[in-house]
Amino acid sequence: MPSMTLTVNGVAVEVETGTTVAVAAILAGQPCRLSVGGAPRGPLCGMGICFECRMTINGKAHCRSCQILCEPGMDVRTDD
Amino acid sequence: MTRVACHKFDVLVVGAGPAGMAAAACSGQCGVRVGLVDDNFSPGGQIWRSESAGRPAPEAAGWLERLRAARVEPLCGVRVFDAPDPGVLLAETADDLCELQYDKLILATGARERFLPFPGWTLPNVMGAGGFQALVKNGLPIRGKRVVVAGTGPLLLAVASHLRKHGAELAMVSEQASWGSLARFGVALTAQPAKMVQALQLKRDLAGVRFATGSWPVAAEGNNVLERVTISRRGQSETVACHYLACGFHLVPNTELASLVGCQIESAFVRVDDFQRTSVPEVFCAGEPTGIGGVELALVEGQIAGLVSGGRIAEARNLFAQRKKLRHFAAALDDAFQLRPELRDLPSAETTVCRCEDVPYSRLQAHPTWRAAKLQTRCGMGPCQGRVCGPATQFLFDWTPDSVRPPIFPARVESLAALASSPEPEQPAVTGGH
Amino acid sequence: MSAAAYDVAIVGAGIVGAACAQECARRGMRVILVDRDAIGVGATAAGMGHIVVMDDSEAQFALTCYSRRLWQELRSELPDDVEYEQCGTIWVAADDEEMAEVGRKQHYYAARNVATEVLDAQVLNTLEPNLRSGMKGGLLVSEDGVLYPPCAARFCAQRAQELGAKFRLGDSVQLIGQGQVVLSDGSEIRAEFVVNAAGASAPALTPGLDIKKRKGHLVITDRYPGFVRHQLVELGYLKSAHSVSSDSVAFNVQPRRTGQVLIGSSRQYGAEHREVDHGILARMLKRAQAYMPGLARMSTVRTWTGFRAATPDKLPVIGPSTFDKSVWLATGHEGLGITTSLGTARLLVDQMTGMQPEIPIEPYLPSRVGKEHVHA
Numbered sequence: 001m002p003s004m005t006l007t008v009n010g011v012a013v014e015v016e017t018g019t020t021v022a023v024a025a026i027l028a029g030q031p032c033r034l035s036v037g038g039a040p041r042g043p044l045c046g047m048g049i050c051f052e053c054r055m056t057i058n059g060k061a062h063c064r065s066c067q068i069l070c071e072p073g074m075d076v077r078t079d080d
Numbered sequence: 081m082t083r084v085a086c087h088k089f090d091v092l093v094v095g096a097g098p099a100g101m102a103a104a105a106c107s108g109q110c111g112v113r114v115g116l117v118d119d120n121f122s123p124g125g126q127i128w129r130s131e132s133a134g135r136p137a138p139e140a141a142g143w144l145e146r147l148r149a150a151r152v153e154p155l156c157g158v159r160v161f162d163a164p165d166p167g168v169l170l171a172e173t174a175d176d177l178c179e180l181q182y183d184k185l186i187l188a189t190g191a192r193e194r195f196l197p198f199p200g201w202t203l204p205n206v207m208g209a210g211g212f213q214a215l216v217k218n219g220l221p222i223r224g225k226r227v228v229v230a231g232t233g234p235l236l237l238a239v240a241s242h243l244r245k246h247g248a249e250l251a252m253v254s255e256q257a258s259w260g261s262l263a264r265f266g267v268a269l270t271a272q273p274a275k276m277v278q279a280l281q282l283k284r285d286l287a288g289v290r291f292a293t294g295s296w297p298v299a300a301e302g303n304n305v306l307e308r309v310t311i312s313r314r315g316q317s318e319t320v321a322c323h324y325l326a327c328g329f330h331l332v333p334n335t336e337l338a339s340l341v342g343c344q345i346e347s348a349f350v351r352v353d354d355f356q357r358t359s360v361p362e363v364f365c366a367g368e369p370t371g372i373g374g375v376e377l378a379l380v381e382g383q384i385a386g387l388v389s390g391g392r393i394a395e396a397r398n399l400f401a402q403r404k405k406l407r408h409f410a411a412a413l414d415d416a417f418q419l420r421p422e423l424r425d426l427p428s429a430e431t432t433v434c435r436c437e438d439v440p441y442s443r444l445q446a447h448p449t450w451r452a453a454k455l456q457t458r459c460g461m462g463p464c465q466g467r468v469c470g471p472a473t474q475f476l477f478d479w480t481p482d483s484v485r486p487p488i489f490p491a492r493v494e495s496l497a498a499l500a501s502s503p504e505p506e507q508p509a510v511t512g513g514h
Numbered sequence: 515m516s517a518a519a520y521d522v523a524i525v526g527a528g529i530v531g532a533a534c535a536q537e538c539a540r541r542g543m544r545v546i547l548v549d550r551d552a553i554g555v556g557a558t559a560a561g562m563g564h565i566v567v568m569d570d571s572e573a574q575f576a577l578t579c580y581s582r583r584l585w586q587e588l589r590s591e592l593p594d595d596v597e598y599e600q601c602g603t604i605w606v607a608a609d610d611e612e613m614a615e616v617g618r619k620q621h622y623y624a625a626r627n628v629a630t631e632v633l634d635a636q637v638l639n640t641l642e643p644n645l646r647s648g649m650k651g652g653l654l655v656s657e658d659g660v661l662y663p664p665c666a667a668r669f670c671a672q673r674a675q676e677l678g679a680k681f682r683l684g685d686s687v688q689l690i691g692q693g694q695v696v697l698s699d700g701s702e703i704r705a706e707f708v709v710n711a712a713g714a715s716a717p718a719l720t721p722g723l724d725i726k727k728r729k730g731h732l733v734i735t736d737r738y739p740g741f742v743r744h745q746l747v748e749l750g751y752l753k754s755a756h757s758v759s760s761d762s763v764a765f766n767v768q769p770r771r772t773g774q775v776l777i778g779s780s781r782q783y784g785a786e787h788r789e790v791d792h793g794i795l796a797r798m799l800k801r802a803q804a805y806m807p808g809l810a811r812m813s814t815v816r817t818w819t820g821f822r823a824a825t826p827d828k829l830p831v832i833g834p835s836t837f838d839k840s841v842w843l844a845t846g847h848e849g850l851g852i853t854t855s856l857g858t859a860r861l862l863v864d865q866m867t868g869m870q871p872e873i874p875i876e877p878y879l880p881s882r883v884g885k886e887h888v889h890a
Contacts, residue, residue: 019219026220031204031304036438036772040304042204044435044468046214047126048119048159049192049334051463051490052435062463062490062736062813066214069121080739164792452552455559455664456595463736463815485790485817490736493777494810496817497803499796 006074021065021076022046022053032065033079054079083176084498087155089115091389092169092182094337096154097125098375099367100188101143102382103389107186108150110390115180116152117171119159119489125190126210127375131217139375161487163341164499170491177495184362184389187338187350188382191368193235193328194471196419197433197441198426200300205324209239212326216246223247225323228309230254230297232417233330234374241285243326251320253286254295254311256329256423261416262293268412274376275409296423300325330417332471333369339484355396356385364389373410380406424476433476434469436462441476450479463490518704520544520680522866523695525687525719526711527551528558529663529855530844532670534709537859539677541867546703547671547679548695550686554667557713557851560820562732562768562778563666564745565659565853566603569622573829573877578850579628580873581857582657588856595665597771603658603745604633604642606649606765606805612749613650620653630655644741644808652749660745660768663852670855687712690719693840707866709842710835714821716845720835724883725846728824729785731795732778736813739773748805760784763798765805775812777802779849781822790817824848825883832861832878842866843880 002017008028015024022043025032031040032053043053048067055065056077065076093104096118104116116123122130128140136144147154158178162170169185171178193208200206207215209231216222226249229240240253255262269275295313300306310319335343338350344359345351350369352358358365364385367378380403387396427433429442437458447453450460450473459473460466465488466481473479487496522538524531527549535547547553565585567578585598592598607613616632623630631654638645638652675681686698690710695703710720717723748765761782768776780798785791795817803810825831825846835841844862847854861878864871876882 016219020215023215023219026205026215029305035202035432035435039202039438040204041202041435043207043215044195044211045193045208046211046218047192049464049467050195050211050435054463060811061738066218067120080737162792447552449552451555455552455555456668461734461816463813465815486792487814487817490813490815492810493733493735493799493803493812493814496733496814497796497799497810499792 004070004072006070006072006076008076009078015070019070021055021057021063021068021070021074024070024076025055025065031078084179085176086179086181087115088181089113090182091115091184091186092117092180093186093188094160094169095125095188095190095367096120096123096156097188097190097367097378098128098143099190099378099382100125100186101140101147102379103186103188103364103366103386104152104154105143105146105150106383106386106392107390108147108152110387110392112390114150114152115182116147116154117158117160117180118154118156121156123154123156126214129214129217159489160337161489161491161495163337163486170495170498172491172495177498184364185341186364186366186385186389187341187343187358187369188365188367188378189334189337189369191331191333191372192467194330194332194475195468196329196423196426196472196475197431198297198299199428199431200302200306201327202432202435203300203302203306204304205306206300207324207326209233209235209326209328211328212324213239213242216243222324224249226251226321227324227326228252228254228297228311228320228322230295230309230311230325230327231329232256232419233328234413235328235331237282237286239326240289241282244285244289250286250289251322252290252292252311254292254297254313256296256420257293257417259293261418265412265416268409268416272405272409296426297325297327298426329419329423331368331372333372335369336484336488338365338369340486340488354400355388355393356381357388371407371410372413373406374413377403377406377410419475427476433472434459434462436464436469444473444477450481453479454482465489518693518706520546520703520705522546522707522709523548523703523705524709524711525549525690525695526713526716526845527553527667527671527681527683528556528711528713529554529667529670529852530713530847530858531709531711532667532674533855533859534711534844534862535674535679536670536677537863538866539674539679541863545674545679546682546705547674548682548687548697548703550684552683553671553681554664557820557822558663558667560730560732560818561663561849561852562766562776563661563663563852564603564768565661566745566850567623567628567655567658568850569619570828571877574850575626576873577829577854577857577878579626581854584856584860585659585853586657592661592666593669595662596669597662597665598659599661599769599771600657600659601744601769602654602656603747604638605653605655605747605749606638606645607651607653607749608649610650615749616651616653623655628655629657642743642746644806645746646805646807654744658745660770661852662770666852687719691838691841706840707842708840709844709862711844713823713845713847713851716823716843720841720843723831723843723845724826725823726783727786727821728848729780729782729791729819729821730778730849731780731790731798731817731819732776733795733799733814733817734770735775735777735809736815737773738775738812741808741812742767742769742775742806744769746805761794763794763801765801767802767806767809774815775809777809788819790819822848822851829877830854830858831880831883832858833865833875833880836881
């Protein structure tokens with residue numbers, strides 16, 4: 001399968017085409033977001049309704065990463 | 081600046097899962113101009129989520145072909161957030177706004193998992209059962225990973241089977257329903273040969289996997305990420321080391337758009353007549369929002385709605401008998417997977433119940449209603465708009481949810497502002513505070 | 515015929531009613547707080563929660579200034595979930611005419627010992643970089659603040675309860691008068707004084723009370739910490755010579771402690787239903803975007819509406835009813851309910867107990883009504 005590289009919190013991750021950003025975050029061992037109280041959070045519902053997978057993608061905050069496909073060179077960061 | 085795309089359809093179908101695809105295909109085959117929108121990046125909904133980009137799930141292929149034949153193109157990545165007037169829906173794409181005009185509307189918005197809080201459920205790598213499967217289908221490697229599947233509902237077995245096929249080590253499947261409930265459900269299955277076949281197939285797929293009934297997760301633990309799960313089984317606790325916990329407690333219908341449009345909701349489901357018509361003229365509903373009944377029922381209801389919207393009443397009637405039979409199955413489903421009261425005791429005082437706003441169980445207990453709790457603690461005021469904590473608190477405290485207001489999904493300011501046509505006129509005095 | 519069980523029965527457990535209950539209880543009165551719903555779920559829950567001094571009239575200034583000071587005195591006792599923040603208000607001037615108004619306001623407040631600071635365009639831009647370029651400046655009122663109203667109302671009510679006040683929540687009030695509150699289940703509460711603090715519903719209980727509903731819309735965004743630091747309000751309303759429209763919007767945003775941005779404001783007359791009016795919501799947001807372009811791409815999480823209680827002269831009614839010795843009024847606060855709740859409570863209870871109020875009471879008396887007023 002073709003693959004690509006993107007960065008999650010500055011760390012390079014290689015993923016196959018068709019991988020969502022939420023998965024890339026898990027592969028990078030990074031939380032998607034920090035809760036109000038500062039706890040690490042990852043995806044829960046996998047379908048875009050829980051908002052736990054929110055990440056900042058290419059500078060845009062609060063993106064639902066489980067519904068966004070990875071693109072080469074994406075800059076993905078833990079949402080605060 | 082937002083670009084506003086305007087689409088006009090004779091029939092608009094919201095949701096491209098099985099019900100939506102069936103509705104759109106049947107409606108399209110009647111010769112009317114059909115629109116099919118979905119917020120995911122490809123059609124299929126949850127149950128027919130494609131496993132790799134570009135290649136649809138095999139079950140969906142047939143319906144996608146019928147859609148193509150009917151010249152219906154699914155519009156993906158389109159999320160409906162408002163219904164400002166009859167005949168109009170507003171939706172967002174990643175960057176733009178969509179105005180969707182319709183003469184007839186078919187709501188096929190599906191269902192989502194019910195999540196119940198328990199200590200540690202907010203740890204990364206604790207996910208829904210369907211949620212975890214979605215991530216696996218979207219590229220999460222699980223070969224050699226240890227997974228516990230827990231909660232309730234037929235989804236658990238379907239997920240477990242899928243995971244096993246992809247090389248995951250299934251530590252355990254923990255189903256809260258009792259063995260008796262499941263046995264009764266098994267009996268109900270015998271009336272549905274296709275489902276029996278599926279069930280037997282699942283049994284084969286899962287041979288050797290530990291399957292516990294009357295069992296539920298008591299705690300998830302780990303240092304910033306899941307490391308182990310404690311499962312209660314027949315009064316005993318057992319701690320299982322694992323990489324992932326896939327845990328969901330059956331399904332709740334996505335009725336928010338139906339509510340917003342004004343459809344009558346009865347016992348949490350959208351009320352429909354024999355022709356899948358809701359209480360709002362020209363608005364139909366098919367699939368899980370009318371009652372959790374699985375794929376086959378969703379397909380039949382979708383077809384009926386599609387045919388009726390296209391004027392093919394007689395053909396629609398031909399499907400009534402099949403629908404009736406499948407509704408028996410839905411009733412059996414509902415009965416088998418009722419939540420047991422012990423699940424109300426799972427959260428501890430500190431367990432987070434509202435994940436968006438970090439509201440713990442102890443802060444919620446004191447309040448008499450959802451609304452009071454919401455205003456005092458902010459539970460339900462986060463971006464999930466109560467989709468996660470709402471069903472949980474309904475079960476825990478018997479609260480009834482609020483009425484639905486737009487936007488039914490978070491939407492950009494500019495999208496909500498788009499309805500303002502002309503530049504602001506001069507303002508009269510605004511005084512006396514704000 | 516039983517003796518009055520209470521000294522005061524307060525109908526309406528919004529911020530004003532709760533503040534009154536607290537004040538009455540503080541002064542040793544036996545209080546019962548009555549509401550058809552829970553505490554602070556009406557207009558109190560819908561409002562922006564700002565604490566501001568205003569200068570539309572001398573009386574408005576006196577009351578807002580007095581009450582703002584009371585909030586400041588209370589702040590150290592407020593629990594965390596009340597989220598009191600003294601973020602200050604900046605009145606934003608978009609052109610020279612508005613800048614002149616800034617100057618006028620500054621003089622007005624300076625003469626009355628209220629600290630303000632004139633900001634030129636550069637300083638304004640430093641303080642609030644997300645305002646669009648081209649603003650002329652503004653007036654910073656640094657001691658203004660914001661809080662979260664439902665919890666503030668609960669705090670006041672709980673304080674009252676700790677001092678012996680009782681609650682009767684969940685039943686509608688059918689009528690009040692002659693020392694009685696009659697509830698929908700037929701039961702009666704007897705009190706020497708009955709306070710109508712029922713906000714937009716006050717006229718239902720006190721017929722003839724000239725209070726009209728003025729509907730407002732609000733929107734709250736997801737978290738964007740640091741996007742806006744002060745409450746921002748436009749001075750642009752001055753522009754219009756002709757007030758042809760009965761519906762109006764104005765730019766008004768507020769930072770919440772959560773980092774969410776609260777966006778208002780709108781006013782509509784004659785709108786009776788609670789539903790979100792898409793047209794006016796859109797106008798309000800468009801105006802907000804015009805002042806802060808960065809809002810456009812921000813995610814909104816919720817919208818809601820509320821009904822302000824508006825009087826013809828834009829001042830609340832605080833004092834004894836003119837036709838029933840037992841009935842007192844504490845209502846008609848329009849958009850200043852949160853700000854003036856504490857002051858209202860003091861003025862009301864001062865009158866009830868024959869104490870000298872700290873500010874002149876005449877402009878707020880119910881008996882003032884009947885003079886010629888233009889309903890704006």
